Amino acid sequence: xxxxxxxxxxxxxxxxxxxxxxxxxxxxxxxxxxxxxxxxxxxxxxxxxxxxxxxxxxxxxxxxxxxxxxxxxxxxxxxxxxxxxxxxxxxxxxxxxxxxxxxxxxxxxxxxxxxxxxxxxxxxxxxxxxxxxxxxxxxxxxxxxxxxxxxxxxxxxxxxxxxxxxxxxxxxxxxxxxxxxxxxxxxxxxxxxxxxxxxxxxxxxxxxxxxxxxxxxxxxxxxxxxxxxxxxxxxxxxxxxxxxxxxxxxxxxxxxxxxxxxxxxxxxxxxxxxxxxxxxxxxxxxxxxxxxxxxxxxxxxxxxxxxxxxxxxxxxxxxxxxxxxxxxxxxxxxxxxxxxxxxxxxxxxxxxxxxxxxxxxxxxxxxxxxxxxxxxxxxxxxxxxxxxxxxxxxxxxxxxxxxxxxxxx
Amino acid sequence: xxxxxxxxxxxxxxxxxxxxxxxxxxxxxxxxxxxxxxxxxxxxxxxxxxxxxxxxxxxxxxxxxxxxxxxxxxxxxxxxxxxxxxxxxxxxxxxxxxxxxxxxxxxxxxxxxxxxxxxxxxxxxxxxxxxxxxxxxxxxxxxxxxxxxxxxxxxxxxxxxxxxxxxxxxxxxxxxxxxxxxxxxxxxxxxxxxxxxxxxxxxxxxxxxx
Amino acid sequence: xxxxxxxxxxxxxxxxxxxxxxxxxxxxxxxxxxxxxxxxxxxxxxxxxxxxxxxxxxxxxxxxxxxxxxxxxxxxxxxxxxxxxxxxxxxxxxxxxxxxxxxxxxxxxxxxxxxxxxxxxxxxxxxxxxxxxxxxxxxxxxxxxxxxxxxxxxxxxxxxxxxxxxxxxxxxxxxxxxxxxxxxxxxxxxxxxxxxxxxxxxxxxxxxxxxxxxxxxxxxxxxxxxxxxxxxxxxxxxxxxxxxxxxxxxxxxxxxxxxxxxxxxxxxxxxxxxxxxxxxxxxxxxxxxxxxxxx
Numbered sequence: 001x002x003x004x005x006x007x008x009x010x011x012x013x014x015x016x017x018x019x020x021x022x023x024x025x026x027x028x029x030x031x032x033x034x035x036x037x038x039x040x041x042x043x044x045x046x047x048x049x050x051x052x053x054x055x056x057x058x059x060x061x062x063x064x065x066x067x068x069x070x071x072x073x074x075x076x077x078x079x080x081x082x083x084x085x086x087x088x089x090x091x092x093x094x095x096x097x098x099x100x101x102x103x104x105x106x107x108x109x110x111x112x113x114x115x116x117x118x119x120x121x122x123x124x125x126x127x128x129x130x131x132x133x134x135x136x137x138x139x140x141x142x143x144x145x146x147x148x149x150x151x152x153x154x155x156x157x158x159x160x161x162x163x164x165x166x167x168x169x170x171x172x173x174x175x176x177x178x179x180x181x182x183x184x185x186x187x188x189x190x191x192x193x194x195x196x197x198x199x200x201x202x203x204x205x206x207x208x209x210x211x212x213x214x215x216x217x218x219x220x221x222x223x224x225x226x227x228x229x230x231x232x233x234x235x236x237x238x239x240x241x242x243x244x245x246x247x248x249x250x251x252x253x254x255x256x257x258x259x260x261x262x263x264x265x266x267x268x269x270x271x272x273x274x275x276x277x278x279x280x281x282x283x284x285x286x287x288x289x290x291x292x293x294x295x296x297x298x299x300x301x302x303x304x305x306x307x308x309x310x311x312x313x314x315x316x317x318x319x320x321x322x323x324x325x326x327x328x329x330x331x332x333x334x335x336x337x338x339x340x341x342x343x344x345x346x347x348x349x350x351x352x353x354x355x356x357x358x359x360x361x362x363x364x365x366x367x368x369x370x371x372x373x374x375x376x377x378x379x380x381x382x383x384x385x386x387x388x389x390x391x392x393x394x395x396x397x398x399x400x401x402x403x404x405x406x407x408x409x
Numbered sequence: 410x411x412x413x414x415x416x417x418x419x420x421x422x423x424x425x426x427x428x429x430x431x432x433x434x435x436x437x438x439x440x441x442x443x444x445x446x447x448x449x450x451x452x453x454x455x456x457x458x459x460x461x462x463x464x465x466x467x468x469x470x471x472x473x474x475x476x477x478x479x480x481x482x483x484x485x486x487x488x489x490x491x492x493x494x495x496x497x498x499x500x501x502x503x504x505x506x507x508x509x510x511x512x513x514x515x516x517x518x519x520x521x522x523x524x525x526x527x528x529x530x531x532x533x534x535x536x537x538x539x540x541x542x543x544x545x546x547x548x549x550x551x552x553x554x555x556x557x558x559x560x561x562x563x564x565x566x567x568x569x570x571x572x573x574x575x576x577x578x579x580x581x582x583x584x585x586x587x588x589x590x591x592x593x594x595x596x597x598x599x600x601x602x603x604x605x606x607x608x609x610x611x612x613x614x615x616x617x618x619x
Numbered sequence: 620x621x622x623x624x625x626x627x628x629x630x631x632x633x634x635x636x637x638x639x640x641x642x643x644x645x646x647x648x649x650x651x652x653x654x655x656x657x658x659x660x661x662x663x664x665x666x667x668x669x670x671x672x673x674x675x676x677x678x679x680x681x682x683x684x685x686x687x688x689x690x691x692x693x694x695x696x697x698x699x700x701x702x703x704x705x706x707x708x709x710x711x712x713x714x715x716x717x718x719x720x721x722x723x724x725x726x727x728x729x730x731x732x733x734x735x736x737x738x739x740x741x742x743x744x745x746x747x748x749x750x751x752x753x754x755x756x757x758x759x760x761x762x763x764x765x766x767x768x769x770x771x772x773x774x775x776x777x778x779x780x781x782x783x784x785x786x787x788x789x790x791x792x793x794x795x796x797x798x799x800x801x802x803x804x805x806x807x808x809x810x811x812x813x814x815x816x817x818x819x820x821x822x823x824x825x826x827x828x829x830x831x832x833x834x835x836x837x838x839x840x841x842x843x844x845x846x847x848x849x850x851x852x853x854x855x856x857x858x859x860x861x862x863x864x865x866x867x868x869x870x871x872x873x874x875x876x877x878x879x880x881x882x883x884x885x886x887x888x889x890x891x892x893x894x895x896x897x898x899x900x901x902x903x904x905x906x907x908x909x910x911x912x913x914x
Contacts, residue, residue, distance in 0.1 A: 049821050050819075050820055050821035050822065050844050050845060051803075051818075051820050051821070051845065052727065052820035052821035056820070057615035057820065058615065058808070058814070058816075058817050058818060059615060059814075061805045061808040061809060061818060062805060062809055116804075119804070120802050120803045120804045120845070121801075121802065121803020121804075121805070121818065121819070121844070121845025121846055121847075122801070122802050122803045122843075122844075122845040122846065123802075124653065125783075125800070125801075125802040125803075126802055128657075128783040128785070128800060128802055129782055129783055129802070134783060135657045135660065135783055135784045135800075136782065136783070136784075137781055137782050137783060137784040140779050140780075141779065141780050141781055141782040141806070142780065143780065143782035143804065143806050144782040147782065200806075203780070204776065204780070204809055204810050205776060205812065205902045205903075205904075206776060206809075206810060206811060206812025206813075206899070206902060207809065207812075282744075282746060285746065354809075356745075356746070357814055358745070358811065358812050358813060358814040359733065359735060359745055359748055359750070359767060359813070359814040360735075360744075360745035360746050360747065360748045361748070361750065361814075363614075363615050570888075570892075570913065573885060573888040574875070574885045574888075575875055575885050575888050575889055575892075575893075575913065576872060576913065577871075577872040578867075578869060578870060578871070578872040579862070579866070579867075579872060579875070579885070580862065580867045581861075581862065582860040582861055582862070583857065583860060583861070583862055583876055583877045583878065583884070584693075584860045584878065584881070585860050595870070595871075595872075603708075603871060605708065605756035605757055605758060606708060606710045606756060606757060606870065607710075607755065607756055607757075608709055608710050608711050608752075608753065608754060608756075608757045609710065609711035609712060609714065609715050610711070610753070611711075611750065611751045611752060611753045612714075612728060612730050612733070612750060612751065613728050614751055
C-alpha cells in the first residue's frame with residue numbers, strides 16, 4: 001500500500017507539474033491544443049467520406065501519412081544517440097540528459113502509431129493486427145514485424161522512463177542490475193525499429209526506387225542526424241528556463257556525433273545518385289522525377305533541391321567546430337537538418353518510389369488540406385505528450401519535486 | 410510381331426525336352442536374319458504407333474475432333490440475307506455456269522474480293538457445278554456449315570489453333586461444353602481482315618482530393 | 620496475516636472473474652460482424668452463417684435476390700491464363716465486362732483490368748505505356764495493346780506482405796482477399812509490381828439494376844469502403860466450370876483460360892505450341908498469367 005501511496009503522489013506531482021507554468025508555457029500548450037483541434041476536425045471530415053479526401057489514389061497509394069510515419073520512426077530511433085555515449089561509454093555530461101531522448105522516443109512512437117491509424121482504410125479493424133486475437137502475418141510480413149517492434153520499443157521506453165523517473169521521485173537509488181540492461185537493450189531495439197521500417201520498403205521488389213540494400217543504412221544515418229536536433233534545441237531551452245544544468249560539452253558532443261551521421265547520410269545519398277545516373281537503367285526515372293522532373297511534372301523538384309541544400313549547409317555548420325559551438329549557427333543547423341531529413345525521408349522517399357507507378361503512369365500527388373490538417377493534429381498531440389512528459393520529469397531530475405527524502409524506505 | 414514368333418519358335422525348339430535334333434547355330438542365325446529382314450520390310454510400310462508421336466503431352470487422342478462433320482458445334486453460317494441461300498435458287502439449270510475469271514457485273518457486284526484476289530476468284534472456293542456447296546482443292550465438296558475445312562486448307566496453322574480452341578472467341582465451360590464460331594462469324598470470307606472496332610471509353614484519370 | 624490472505628483471495632477472485640468474463644465476452648465478440656474471424660479460420664458452419672447474413676444484407680440493399688456462394692477450389696485444378704498480344708486490339712470490352720460481372724464501383728470508377736497502349740517500335744516498355752488512349756477505332760497504327768490485371772503470381776509479393784493475412788493463394792491458384800478482414804493498409808498495393816490491386820477510397824456505388832446478383836463471398840460480392848480488391852479470375856464463374864467474363868467477351872479471342880493440369884486444355888496447348896512470356900519475370904513472381912504471340 002506504500003507503493004500505491006507513492007504512485008498517487010507521483011501522479012499528483014505530474015498533474016501539478018503539467019498544469020502549472022509560465023505564460024509562455026501556456027501559449028505553447030495552447031498552440032499544440034489548437035493543432036489538435038484542427039487535426040480532429042480534419043479527421044472527422046476524412047472519416048465521413050473516406051480516404052478519397054486525401055490526395056492518394058491507386059497510383060500513389062502511400063503518401064503524406066506514411067512519409068511522416070517513416071520520418072518519425074527515425075526520430076524515435078535517434079534516442080539511441082544519447083543512450084550510447086551515456087550508458088556504453090559512461091559519459092557523465094550526457095548521462096544526465098539521456099532520459100530526454102527516451103521521452104522524445106515515446107512521443108515519436110505515439111505519433112507513428114496515430115499516423116498509421118489515420119492512414120488505414122478501416123481503422124476499427126486494426127485489432128486484426130494483434131497476435132492471437134487477430135492474425136498477425138509474421139514472419140512473412142514486414143508491416144507485421146513493424147507492429148511488434150514498435151510496440152516493444154514503446155513498452156521498453158515507457159518501462160525505462162517510468163522506472164527511472166519514479167525511482168528518482170522516491171529519492172531511491174536506481175537498481176542498475178535491472179535498469180542498465182534494459183537501457184542497453186534499447187540500443188538494438190532502436191536500430192531494430194528503423195531497420196524493420198526500412199525493410200518494409202526495401203523488400204518490395206516491385207518498387208525499384210526502394211528495392212535497394214542501401215535503404216536501411218540510409219535510414220539509420222538520416223535518423224541519427226535529424227532526431228537529436230530536437231533534443232539539442234530542447235536542451236538549450238531547458239538550460240534557459242529551468243535550473244537544469246546541461247554542460248556545453250554534452251550539447252557539442254551530440255552535435256559532433258550528428259555531424260558524422262550527416263556525412264554518412266550525404267555519402268549514401270551520393271552513392272545512390274551515382275548508381276542511378278551512371279548505370280542509367282530504366283529505374284533512373286524515379287530519381288529523375290525527384291531532381292529534374294518527368295514529362296513536365298516537377299512539383300517535387302524544388303523541395304528535393306531544398307533538402308539537399310539544407311543537408312549540405314547543416315553538415316558544414318556542424319563540421320566546423322566554430323559554427324558547431326556558436327548557438328546561432330548551431331540552432332540554424334538543427335533547423336536545417338531537421339527540415340532536410342523531414343523532406344528527404346518523408347515525401348522525398350515515398351512519392352518518388354511510387355512515381356511513376358508500376359505501369360509507368362505519372363500521377364502527381366499533392367497532399368490535400370485534410371491530410372495536412374490531420375498530420376498537424378498528430379504532431380500537436382505528439383508535441384503535447386512530449387511537453388507534458390518533459391514538464392513532469394524535469395523537476396524530478398532536479399530534485400525539486402518536494403518529495404520528503406527517505407520517507408517510507 | 411513376326412520376329413517374336415520366329416524367335417519363340419526357334420528358342421522353344423532349342424533345348425526343349427521333346428526335341429530330338431536341336432537346331433544348329435548356323436541355321437538359327439540364318440532364321441534370325443530372315444526374321445529381321447521381314448520385320449524391317451514390314452516396318453517401312455507402317456507408321457509408328459500414335460503413342461510414340463505424342464511426345465510430352467500424354468494423350469492418346471487429340472483434344473479436338475478431326476474431320477468429324479458433327480463434332481464442331483458452330484452457329485449457322487451468317488449469310489448476308491435470308492433469301493440468298495440456297496444459291497441454287499438462282500443458280501439452277503437456267504443459269505449455266507461460266508468458269509471464266511472476270512469481274513462480276515450482272516449480280517454479286519457488291520462483293521469486292523480482298524482475299525488473295527490476284528490469284529483467286531469466286532469459283533476457287535464456290536463449286537462451279539453445285540453453288541450450294543464449297544469445294545476443296547481436291548474437288549471434294551464442303552457444306553457452308555463446314556466452311557472451316559475450306560479455310561483450313563490455306564490457313565492450316567490457324568485451323569489447328571481454332572480446333573484446339575486457341576484461335577478466335579470461345580464461350581462455354583473450361584471443363585465442359587464449349588461453343589465454337591465459324592471462321593466467317595468473325596472474318597467475312599471475301600474481305601477477311603478483322604475490322605478495327607470503336608474502343609470503349611478510357612478510364613478516368615485520377616484527380617487529387619475530390 | 621489473515622487480512623493479507625483475504626486480500627489475496629479477493630484479488631484472485633476479481634482477476635479470475637475478469638478473465639472468465641473476458642473470455643466469454645471475447646467469444647461472443649468474435650461472432651459479431653465486427654468481431655468476425657479471418658475467412659481461413661472459420662469453420663464451414665461459420666462461413667455458411669456469414670454467407671447467409673451477407674445475402675440478406677445485399678438483397679435488402681439492392682432490392683433483388685442476391686446469392687452469395689462460397690465455392691471451394693475444385694480439387695486437382697491449377698488455373699492458368701494466356702493473353703495473345705498479337706491479337707488484342709485494345710477495344711476494352713474486357714474491362715467493362717469485368718466491371719459488370721464483378722460489381723466494381725461505378726463512382727468512383729474502379730477497373731480491375733487496365734489496357735496499356737504501347738509503341739510498336741519500343742516493344743513492351745512500361746515507361747511509354749498509355750492507359751488513357753482514345754480513338755475512333757482501334758488498333759491505332761503503330762501501337763499494340765497489353766491488358767494488365769492480377770497475374771495470380773505463384774510467389775505473390777502481396778500475399779507475403781499482408782500484415783493481417785487478409786490475402787492468400789488458394790489451391791487452384793487464385794489469390795483471394797477476405798473483404799471483411801482487410802484493414803486497408805495498402806501494403807499489398809505497394810508490393811504489387813503490376814498495379815493490379817485497387818482501393819476503395821470511398822464508398823463504392825453500383826446502380827441496383829446493374830448489380831450482378833450471382834456472387835462469391837471472396838469474389839464479386841460488393842465490397843465495403845476502405846478495402847483492397849482485384850481480379851479473382853471470376854472465382855464465382857470458374858469454380859462452376861465457366862470461363863471468366865473477360866475470356867468470353869473478347870471479340871478477337873485473345874484471352875484463353877483453363878486448367879494447366881489438363882493436357883487437353885487451351886492453356887496447355889498454348890504453353891506447348893506458342894511462345895509465352897510473363898511480365899517483369901526478373902522479379903521472380905512467377906505469374907500464372909502468360910502473354911504470347913499467336914499470329
